[in-house]
Structure formats: C-alpha cells, structure tokens
Amino acid sequence: MFTGIIEDLGTIDKLVKEGGNLHITVRASVTNELKIDQSVAHNGVCLTVVGIDGNTYTVTVIQETLEKTNLGFLKSKDFVNIERAMKLGDRLDGHIVQGHVDQTAKCISIVEADGSWVFTFEYDKNLNNITIEKGSITVNGVSLTVVNSQLNRFSVAIIPYTFNHTTFKNLKVDDTVNLEFDVIGKYVTRLNELRS
Known part of the structure; x- marks a missing residue:
C-alpha cells in the first residue's frame, strides 16, 4: 500500500x-x-x-x-x-493507493494559473473507470484531487511544491501517464455492474 x-x-x-x-x-x-x-x-x-x-x-x-x-x-x-510502501501507524497524507495502475491517459492540456498549473488528462472510457468531482486520483503515482470530472477526462491543479518535486515539471501535452482510480470508487462501480 x-x-x-x-x-x-x-x-x-x-x-x-x-x-x-x-x-x-x-x-x-x-x-x-x-x-x-x-x-x-x-x-x-x-x-x-x-x-x-x-x-x-x-x-x-x-x-x-x-x-x-x-x-x-x-x-x-x-x-x-x-x-x-507506507508504514503502519504513519499518517496517510495522500489517499489509499495500491500501486496497481488501472490504465493510461494522455495529457491534453497544461494551463499555467498564476502560480499553479492545471493539467487535463483524457482516458479510454470503455474500461469503465470513473472520476468524481473532488475525488481522489493517482497520476504517475501522485495523489491528487479531481477537478472538472467528465466522462473520459478530468483535470488536476498542481501547486508549486508538487510541480517542482515530481515529474509534473517534465510533463508535456501528448505524454502518457499512469492512472490509478480511487479504490472505493472501483468497488462501487463493480458492485453496480454485478447488479445490472
């Protein structure tokens, strides 16, 4: 974990x-x-x-x-x-991440926002993964909060510390990133599929 x-x-x-x-x-x-x-x-x-x-x-x-x-x-x-891997008993500063990538996405936009950056990613909706507004997402291993959640795309706002201390500073439009969707959301989605 x-x-x-x-x-x-x-x-x-x-x-x-x-x-x-x-x-x-x-x-x-x-x-x-x-x-x-x-x-x-x-x-x-x-x-x-x-x-x-x-x-x-x-x-x-x-x-x-x-x-x-x-x-x-x-x-x-x-x-x-x-x-x-996290140690039991430590603070959980991000969210629960398994290290199991669900799919990749393409960076489709990077906008500088007066001291921060907004990165937008697009992914294949046919794999049935979802984001929710203000939910958690992991992009290249970085725990982030979803903004502008849509059917097959979402954005994340990156503060200067995260930008400077991760690979976000090297990320370009059209680059491929790893996505791990929120584990709770994955279980809810799967339960709904089984009920259908």
Whole structure:
C-alpha cells in the first residue's frame, strides 16, 4: 500500500530487455534504505527490488505491466516518481493507493494559473473507470484531487511544491501517464455492474 506522496525523483540509470521483461536500474537518494524484495512504486507502479548496487537499485517489469503502463516509454536519464510502501501507524497524507495502475491517459492540456498549473488528462472510457468531482486520483503515482470530472477526462491543479518535486515539471501535452482510480470508487462501480 502507498499514499501517493512522492518521496524522491529517481533517474533511470539503465534499461535491459530480457525476453518479455524489462529490468530497470534506478539511481535514487532512498536506495541506501531499500532492501531486496521490498515494494517501491515507480510512477505509481508497484515493483519489487531485485538488486542493489551502491546508489542504484534494479526492478523487473513484466510484459503485462509494460502493456498497461507508461514504463515501456522510459529512456535512460528519464525521471520517475518514487514512493516506498507506507508504514503502519504513519499518517496517510495522500489517499489509499495500491500501486496497481488501472490504465493510461494522455495529457491534453497544461494551463499555467498564476502560480499553479492545471493539467487535463483524457482516458479510454470503455474500461469503465470513473472520476468524481473532488475525488481522489493517482497520476504517475501522485495523489491528487479531481477537478472538472467528465466522462473520459478530468483535470488536476498542481501547486508549486508538487510541480517542482515530481515529474509534473517534465510533463508535456501528448505524454502518457499512469492512472490509478480511487479504490472505493472501483468497488462501487463493480458492485453496480454485478447488479445490472
């Protein structure tokens, strides 16, 4: 479990393809606190640490995850949002995040709003995911509040701290992001489907 509060910006050090898998080596300031077999979210995707070498660590991404997330688009020197799993007893500063990406979306608009930014994303409505006004959404692992919720798009307002300490500062129109919809909303949607 995660909270969507980003701890670090990792830098992609190396990418190695092996069959359908991709081994990603990340340079991050939290590396010295990691251990093998620990879960770490990368742009909101929960991955297992399989190797540690100095100030870099390696995770393995399987083909299914590559197909459903934006991790397959990563290049050497790219940044990723890093969050370690939450500790029981800590404050839940964001919202409950599983690290299981539901689908990707495209950034369709970025508007500077006198000291903050409004990012708008569009996603495939056929996968039956929904947002609600003032509900929670995770974009590339960042816990955010939905504004302007529509059938297949929504916006989020980004404050300067979040902009400067996450990959939002590098995000451009047409970039692909990972979305994890609110877990409670997913259960409600599924129950309604089963009743139909």
